[in-house]
Amino acid sequence: MPRGAPLITRWFDGRSPKARAARVWVDGDTLVVVPLEEGATPTRHPLSGVRWPERRTHGQRQTELPDGGLLQHADAAAWDDWWLQQELGESFVVGWTQSWRGVLVALCVTVLVLMATWQWGVPWVSERVAHGLPPAVEQRIGAESMDQLERGFLQPSTLPPAQQAALRKRWQSMVGAAFPNGDAPTHELAFRASPRLGPNAFALPGGQIVVTDELVKLLDDHPEVLMGVLGHELGHVRHRDGLDMLVRSTFLSAIVGVVFGDMGGFIASVPAALLTQSYSRDAERRADLRAAELLHANGVSPAVMATLFERLGEFRRAKGGGDALPIAIASHPDDEARVQFFRQWSPADGQP
Numbered sequence: 073m074p075r076g077a078p079l080i081t082r083w084f085d086g087r088s089p090k091a092r093a094a095r096v097w098v099d100g101d102t103l104v105v106v107p108l109e110e111g112a113t114p115t116r117h118p119l120s121g122v123r124w125p126e127r128r129t130h131g132q133r134q135t136e137l138p139d140g141g142l143l144q145h146a147d148a149a150a151w152d153d154w155w156l157q158q159e160l161g162e163s164f165v166v167g168w169t170q171s172w173r174g175v176l177v178a179l180c181v182t183v184l185v186l187m188a189t190w191q192w193g194v195p196w197v198s199e200r201v202a203h204g205l206p207p208a209v210e211q212r213i214g215a216e217s218m219d220q221l222e223r224g225f226l227q228p229s230t231l232p233p234a235q236q237a238a239l240r241k242r243w244q245s246m247v248g249a250a251f252p253n254g255d256a257p258t259h260e261l262a263f264r265a266s267p268r269l270g271p272n273a274f275a276l277p278g279g280q281i282v283v284t285d286e287l288v289k290l291l292d293d294h295p296e297v298l299m300g301v302l303g304h305e306l307g308h309v310r311h312r313d314g315l316d317m318l319v320r321s322t323f324l325s326a327i328v329g330v331v332f333g334d335m336g337g338f339i340a341s342v343p344a345a346l347l348t349q350s351y352s353r354d355a356e357r358r359a360d361l362r363a364a365e366l367l368h369a370n371g372v373s374p375a376v377m378a379t380l381f382e383r384l385g386e387f388r389r390a391k392g393g394g395d396a397l398p399i400a401i402a403s404h405p406d407d408e409a410r411v412q413f414f415r416q417w418s419p420a421d422g423q424p
């Protein structure tokens with residue numbers, strides 16, 4: 073049903089330079105244009121695509137149609153009267169931003185956009201920045217991190233060289249079985265004593281995997297569990313979780329570093345981030361999945377990992393646990409959920 077009376081005005085179809093007389097009115101969400109000549113086809117235009125004329129200006133009213141056509145009306149007052157009768161009125165264009173409801177909706181949308189940016193945008197950008205950094209920068213950050221930890225937390229290993237060699241050999245052969253195409257992530261095992269961290273292991277950007285003497289001793293009779301822990305850390309290396317976490321937590325200096333090619337500020341902020349930030353839960357779940365896959369590829373049931381959590385629990389009860397290093401395995405939350413995960417894992421589980 074037309075709202076208000078139709079108006080007779082000049083219509084250009086957008087192809088011919090010739091103006092034709094047409095009757096126009098608004099019907100629902102469309103503007104209907106019906107040429108006056110016999111047998112002409114009416115056209116309908118969605119209101120959202122119509123560019124109405126500015127009502128404050130003098131002179132003729134010109135309306136742009138979505139198909140490239142044009143309406144021209146010489147009598148501005150008559151056009152404005154007609155336009156108001158169509159009951160689009162102020163509510164359609166101007167009124168929306170003036171009403172408090174409109175303001176409230178706009179405010180809510182803004183807040184939601186900001187929250188979404190924080191929730192998904194920052195991690196998304198961080199991951200891309202982290203994965204886009206040149207390997208040399210990652211190596212430098214890794215070396216920097218290792219220095220920092222060696223000053224405060226780590227000492228040279230006291231494990232007998234033969235034991236270290238045997239563990240390396242075992243690990244190499246398990247990695248070989250899990251990556252038969254030789255495409256294992258580049259990494260390096262580092263044995264270190266750490267009375268402060270206690271039984272622990274962690275991966276650093278650049279591929280260093282640190283395992284403490286205390287953890288080796290804790291799992292002395294279960295070397296396959298130690299291999300599972302290394303599998304978890306190799307998962308962090310493979311997905312570059314360390315670099316991702318550092319970029320995310322030092323977001324601005326990392327972005328500035330990438331944009332201006334000066335990584336100094338970013339690298340300077342690494343030590344503080346390293347001591348306070350943890351990996352995301354998703355990153356931990358993914359690393360557990362990689363550990364399970366590595367064990368399975370070697371014919372070891374991932375369920376053996378339950379022993380890790382039992383032993384860490386006993387150690388905490390007896391000694392109160394070591395200092396927390398959030399990226400290290402002993403600091404990861406959710407022991408029970410993780411035990412469940414390893415017990416229930418099956419080769420059919422996805423590989424995100």
Ligand SMILES: [Zn+2]
Binds near residue numbers: 308359399401
């Ligand atoms: Zn982890």
